[in-house]
Amino acid sequence: MTHHEPVIDLHTHSSTSDGTQAPAELVAAAVEAGVDVLAITDHDTVGGWAAAERAARERGLVLVKGVEISCHYKWSSVHLLGYLVDPADADLAAELHRARVSRAQRLELMVERMSADGIPITYEQVVAQVGPGTTPGRPHIADALIEAGVIRHRDEAFADWLSERSPYYVGHYAVDLARAVRLVRAAGGVPVIAHPFTRTRGAGIPDSFIAQLAAAGLGGLEAYHRDHGPAEVARAERLAAEHGLLLTGSSDYHGAGKRNRLAENTTRRDVLEAIIAQSSGVTAVVCP
Ligand code: AMP
Ligand code: FE
Ligand code: FE
Ligand code: ZN
Numbered sequence: 001m002t003h004h005e006p007v008i009d010l011h012t013h014s015s016t017s018d019g020t021q022a023p024a025e026l027v028a029a030a031v032e033a034g035v036d037v038l039a040i041t042d043h044d045t046v047g048g049w050a051a052a053e054r055a056a057r058e059r060g061l062v063l064v065k066g067v068e069i070s071c072h073y074k075w076s077s078v079h080l081l082g083y084l085v086d087p088a089d090a091d092l093a094a095e096l097h098r099a100r101v102s103r104a105q106r107l108e109l110m111v112e113r114m115s116a117d118g119i120p121i122t123y124e125q126v127v128a129q130v131g132p133g134t135t136p137g138r139p140h141i142a143d144a145l146i147e148a149g150v151i152r153h154r155d156e157a158f159a160d161w162l163s164e165r166s167p168y169y170v171g172h173y174a175v176d177l178a179r180a181v182r183l184v185r186a187a188g189g190v191p192v193i194a195h196p197f198t199r200t201r202g203a204g205i206p207d208s209f210i211a212q213l214a215a216a217g218l219g220g221l222e223a224y225h226r227d228h229g230p231a232e233v234a235r236a237e238r239l240a241a242e243h244g245l246l247l248t249g250s251s252d253y254h255g256a257g258k259r260n261r262l263a264e265n266t267t268r269r270d271v272l273e274a275i276i277a278q279s280s281g282v283t284a285v286v287c288p
Contacts, residue, residue: 011250016048020255085189188281224249
């Protein structure tokens with residue numbers, strides 16, 4: 001019998017994308033950190049689900065299967081969390097595949113620009129950092145630079161060479177945000193915008209468009225996230241009240257790749273229950 005409110009962390013990454021721990025290690029770390037309900041939400045892939053599910057069953061953790069979909073709104077990059085989607089949905093799977101292919105191509109272009117400018121790095125060194133079935137990302141360029149002894153931590157590369165303001169930056173294909181919201185719903189999942197008011201490339205999402213997305217099936221906003229200050233949290237809370245959206249909180253844990261700690265932000269139990277109630281794509285793994 002549990003006498004405390006469950007600790008619910010609905011946004012984490014494994015080495016199936018840019019986290020540093022394999023799915024089973026992520027699950028173990030979550031149990032260690034006192035997490036009761038964990039969502040695995042790798043960038044543009046569900047490839048970590050099976051291993052995470054096996055580990056969750058062994059350790060008695062509730063696993064929420066999710067994915068963090070690379071999207072765009074006009075010229076802004078936006079991340080959409082899709083919870084409990086049916087992984088067999090062909091339209092959604094096609095978009096995830098297209099993003100992964102484009103991500104690999106853009107890393108090759110970024111490395112070309114970097115090496116042409118004298119930074120000692122090759123695409124082969126980057127590929128060596130990307131495991132089989134892993135969604136490639138800028139952090140893998142950082143990892144290759146670490147391996148080569150050029151830098152010490154991913155942060156150093158992101159502060160400079162890998163930033164969106166860098167001359168080496170190249171974008172990648174990302175699905176239109178409104179289309180992604182509809183795709184997640186069509187796949188039986190619940191769409192929640194990740195860190196919706198983080199500063200990224202472009203102007204961001206205006207309130208009027210959040211209203212349109214809510215009408216198109218958006219389920220919630222990830223309000224409680226380290227990239228949000230009090231103003232962003234207040235904005236998310238106001239929009240949620242106006243449009244009947246859920247508010248989630250999460251760590252966006254990446255293992256050793258980022259400073260985010262498991263359960264540094266959490267989601268309320270009734271919000272998790274609403275997400276599960278709204279979904280029909282795949283069931284959460286509930287363990288005794
Ligand atoms: P990409 O998806 O290839 O555009 O790379 C962006 C990803 O890199 C984000 O989703 C973050 O998870 C990760 N990232 C951003 N900044 C950092 C950082 N300072 N250290 C490690 N990872 C980072
Ligand atoms: Fe990431
Ligand atoms: Fe994100
Ligand atoms: Zn994330």
